[in-house]
Structures are given as C-alpha cells and as structure tokens.
Amino acid sequence: MLNSLQAQPExxxxxLIEEFKGDNRRDKIDLGVGVYRDSTGATPIMSAVKKAEKILWNRETTKSYTKIAGDESFRAAIVSLTLGHSSPSDRIASIHTPGGTGAVRQAFELTRLAAPDARVWVSDPSWPNHLSMAKHVGLPIETYRYFDQEARSVDFDGMMRDLASANAGDVLILHGCCHNPTGANLNRSQWLELREQVAAKGIIPLVDIAYQGFGDGIEEDAYGVRTLAEQLPEILIAVSCSKNFGIYRERAGVLIAVAESAKASDLAQATLSHLNRQNFSFPPDHGARLVTMILENEEGLRQEWLHELETIRVSMLDLRARLSAELRQLTGSDRFGFLSSHRGMFSLLGASRTQVLEMRKRAAIYMVSDGRINVAGLNKASVAILAQAMVKAGL
Ligand SMILES: Cc1ncc(COP(=O)(O)O)c(C=O)c1O
Incomplete structure (x- = not known):
C-alpha cells in the first residue's frame, strides 16, 4: 500500500525552517516562520501564561477527557473576546479545535456536509493552508483579487468585482485582521461595503482571525468580524489562540458558527461535535485551560496578558516604522512607506524570487519565496541589515 503513495507538494x-536550521552563518536572520520573536530572537512564554500554568499545576486533579466540543467556559470566553455582544448567544454554536488550523479545517468539513457544491473564495494571495486544505477536503475553489501590487494595499474594487460572481451559499474566506501574507487590511468603510454585498448575495463569510491584538488593538482588530456578525444571518469564524497568547504548540482554537436561528444553531452544534469526534475526538485541553483562566481574569491575569500583548503590538509597529524610515533614507523615496501602514506580523516586500534568493545567499536573510517577511523576526540592529540587503538586491 505505502509504495503506491504519491509525493505531496512540499x-x-x-x-524554509529546515534550510534556515542548516545554515551555519552566525549572523543569519529568520524572517520566515510566523511566530513572534522578541528583540533577543526568542519566542517567550507570556508571563500571564506562565502564572496560569502554575495555578493549574496546583489545581488540576485529573487528566481525564474533557468534552467532545471542548470546555464550555473556554468557548464562551473566546466567543466573547471575538464577538463582544455582536450576536445573540442562542444563535451561536462552537467547538474547540486544535489551533486555528483545526478550526478552518472543521469549517471546511462543515461546509462539505451542508453544501458540498458551495465554492470557497480565497484571497489572492492568502495563507497557503486555505487553498491546500479546501482542496484536500474536496471543495471547489475560486480566488478573488485582494492585493494591489503597485499600491501595495487592498485592491478593494477588484475584490468587489470578483465577488460579484459568487453564488448564494458560497463561502468567502476573510482574514479578520493582519492579513497573511500581505499585511494590507480592509478599512472600516470597506468592511461595511463588503457586508452589504455579502448580505445581498447570500454569501457565507468564513472569517479567519489568528492575530487579534497584533494589529490596531484587541477590540479594534475585531471590528470586521463583529460588523459582519451583527447583521448577517450566518457566519463562520475560525479563531486561533496560538499567536496572541503565544501558545503555538498547545493547539488552542475555536470554530464559531453563527446560525440563522436557535434551532439551526442546535443542529450546527451537534454536527460540529460530531466532526470533532470523527476527526480527532477530544480536543487538547491544556492551552484552552490557560486561555480561560486568563480571559476570566483569575488573579488579574487578563490585565497582565493585555499589557503584554500591547507591548508586542507596539514593538512590531516600531520595527515597521524603523524599516520604512531606513529604506526612505537609503532610497530617497517613500516607496516602502507601506511597511508602516501595514499591520500584523507580515508584509510582502515586493521582492522577486531571485531577489529573495540573492538576499538569502549574500546576507543570510531568510524570507518566504514570495517576499513575505515576518516583521517580528527583526530587531533594531537587523532592520538596517535588511534595508541594505534589499537595496543591494535592487528592490
Ligand atoms: C491566517 C492564519 N490562519 C490560521 C492560522 C493558524 O494558526 P494555528 O493553527 O497555529 O493556531 C495561521 C497561522 O499561521 C494563519 O496565519
């Protein structure tokens, strides 16, 4: 059997992670993988998380299974963090999934059960897993224009024009904030306009929100998803706790399904629980437990976490401003000004594959071949090194 397997796309x-590991140059710079790094290059455990772990260690008396849909208090805390009061609770179903990836995957599985012919609309470009998982699950895929390469901002007209050919019931993947990989995001009036079009056409949004608190702030970053949830009859939301709680390997995420009625939400809840049972049975609990303790503000942990998250957000903004200022000085132009208006960990530099490889070869700077950088991989010293390498590579 195993002999007949076909190699999967890499x-x-x-x-890139493997190549970076294999590079012996001591001054190498990793701008590839999407994890937050502090100025020393470490991905630290947040102090609120560490404190919650200590409390949990003393308190936990069993490692028996939790619930198939995950712990209710965790799901309630995440629904509240993401949606605030924007949807009536009797229309909300949810499951705890292994990370945001698990939530997106379960959203696709749910779509396949409910509407196998629905097309999934993915932004061009997007986080590569959107396309590959939709394909893996067997859903028809369409892409929509998203990024204006010249202006290095959202091509909103192109996006709306492409979405005009979506059918009722098609699923539209949107990044809630901090678009990966472009760093370019919808503004508030664009979210409102998009909502009108989505409502008029009967499109079902699937909002993937993996970086709440990394862009403009914890509440500000939820503006888009809340705006949609306030008025649309149905919406799916894939939430990741990996980045904003720094608990990548704990695999904590939630899929939220807002249904048209309480009755439909009961059916969605039962189906989502069934999907968990079929795919991995009980979700991992440790990370979810920590997130719940923090969000419920045990021993003031919520405030501590918010403060740490804000420090991370501000440090990324500072690196963005420094890089764009450095490039302004080196090039005498403002063509990299977009770096400081983008939000989140990522931006697309506009580098060709050849330029990316040249920077890797000459300066040991690692970024994804499409020119995506993780801004958090920089520090005050490496900003100048990157800027010089970019200019040398002819950017
Ligand atoms: C857009 C987007 N969605 C979802 C995820 C999922 O993250 P995780 O599965 O680690 O929670 C990521 C992580 O890179 C992402 O960038």
Missing part, C-alpha cells in the same frame, strides 16, 4: 514554510 510546504514552503516548513522547507
């Missing part, structure tokens, strides 16, 4: 980010 994941370019996983490959």
């Amino acid at each position: 994941d370019k980010i996983i490959r």
Whole structure:
C-alpha cells in the first residue's frame, strides 16, 4: 500500500525552517516562520501564561477527557473576546479545535456536509493552508483579487468585482485582521461595503482571525468580524489562540458558527461535535485551560496578558516604522512607506524570487519565496541589515 503513495507538494514554510536550521552563518536572520520573536530572537512564554500554568499545576486533579466540543467556559470566553455582544448567544454554536488550523479545517468539513457544491473564495494571495486544505477536503475553489501590487494595499474594487460572481451559499474566506501574507487590511468603510454585498448575495463569510491584538488593538482588530456578525444571518469564524497568547504548540482554537436561528444553531452544534469526534475526538485541553483562566481574569491575569500583548503590538509597529524610515533614507523615496501602514506580523516586500534568493545567499536573510517577511523576526540592529540587503538586491 505505502509504495503506491504519491509525493505531496512540499510546504514552503516548513522547507524554509529546515534550510534556515542548516545554515551555519552566525549572523543569519529568520524572517520566515510566523511566530513572534522578541528583540533577543526568542519566542517567550507570556508571563500571564506562565502564572496560569502554575495555578493549574496546583489545581488540576485529573487528566481525564474533557468534552467532545471542548470546555464550555473556554468557548464562551473566546466567543466573547471575538464577538463582544455582536450576536445573540442562542444563535451561536462552537467547538474547540486544535489551533486555528483545526478550526478552518472543521469549517471546511462543515461546509462539505451542508453544501458540498458551495465554492470557497480565497484571497489572492492568502495563507497557503486555505487553498491546500479546501482542496484536500474536496471543495471547489475560486480566488478573488485582494492585493494591489503597485499600491501595495487592498485592491478593494477588484475584490468587489470578483465577488460579484459568487453564488448564494458560497463561502468567502476573510482574514479578520493582519492579513497573511500581505499585511494590507480592509478599512472600516470597506468592511461595511463588503457586508452589504455579502448580505445581498447570500454569501457565507468564513472569517479567519489568528492575530487579534497584533494589529490596531484587541477590540479594534475585531471590528470586521463583529460588523459582519451583527447583521448577517450566518457566519463562520475560525479563531486561533496560538499567536496572541503565544501558545503555538498547545493547539488552542475555536470554530464559531453563527446560525440563522436557535434551532439551526442546535443542529450546527451537534454536527460540529460530531466532526470533532470523527476527526480527532477530544480536543487538547491544556492551552484552552490557560486561555480561560486568563480571559476570566483569575488573579488579574487578563490585565497582565493585555499589557503584554500591547507591548508586542507596539514593538512590531516600531520595527515597521524603523524599516520604512531606513529604506526612505537609503532610497530617497517613500516607496516602502507601506511597511508602516501595514499591520500584523507580515508584509510582502515586493521582492522577486531571485531577489529573495540573492538576499538569502549574500546576507543570510531568510524570507518566504514570495517576499513575505515576518516583521517580528527583526530587531533594531537587523532592520538596517535588511534595508541594505534589499537595496543591494535592487528592490
Ligand atoms: C491566517 C492564519 N490562519 C490560521 C492560522 C493558524 O494558526 P494555528 O493553527 O497555529 O493556531 C495561521 C497561522 O499561521 C494563519 O496565519
């Protein structure tokens, strides 16, 4: 049996991690993988998380299974963090999934059960897993224009024009904030306009929100998803706790399904629980437990976490401003000004594959082949090194 397997396409980010590890140059710079790094290059455990772990260690008396849909208090805390009061609770179903990836995957599985002919609309470009998982699950895929390469901002007209050919019931993947990989995001009036079009056409949004708190702030970053959830009859939301709680390997995420009625939400809840049972049975609990303790503000942990998250957000903004100022000085132009208006960990530099490889070869700077950088991989010193390498590579 195993002899007949066909090789699967390689994941370019996983490959990049391996190549970076294999590079012996001491001054190498990793701008590839999407994890937050502090100024020393470490991905620290947040102090609120560490404190919650200590409390949990003393308190936990069993490692028996939790619930198939995950712990209710965790799901309630995440629904509240993401949606605030924007949807009536009797229309909300949810499951705890292994990370945001698990939530997106379960959203696709749910779509396949409910509407196998629905097309999934993915932004061009997007996080590569959107396309590959939709394909893996067997859903028809369409892409829509998203990024204006010249202006290095959202091509909103192109996006709306492409979405005009979506059918009722098609699923539209949107990044809630901090678009990966472009860093370019919808503004508030664009979210409102998009909502009108989505409502008029009967499109079902699937909002993937993996970076709440990394862009403009914890509440501000939820503006888009809340705006949609307030008025649309149905919406799916894939939430990741990996980045904003720094608990990548704990695999904590939630899929939220807002249904048209309480009755439909009961059916969605039962189906989502069934999907968990079929795919992995009980979700991992440790990370979810920590997130719940923090969000419920045990021993003031919520405030501590918010403060740490804000420090991370501000440090990324600072690196963005420094890089764009450095490039302004080196090039005498403002063509990299977009770096400081983008939000989140990522931006697309506009580098060709050849330029990316040249920077890797000459300066040991690792970024994804499409020119995506993780801004958090920089520090005050490496900003100048990157800027010089970019200019040398002819950017
Ligand atoms: C857009 C987007 N969605 C979802 C995820 C999922 O993250 P995780 O599965 O680690 O929670 C990521 C992580 O890179 C992402 O960038």
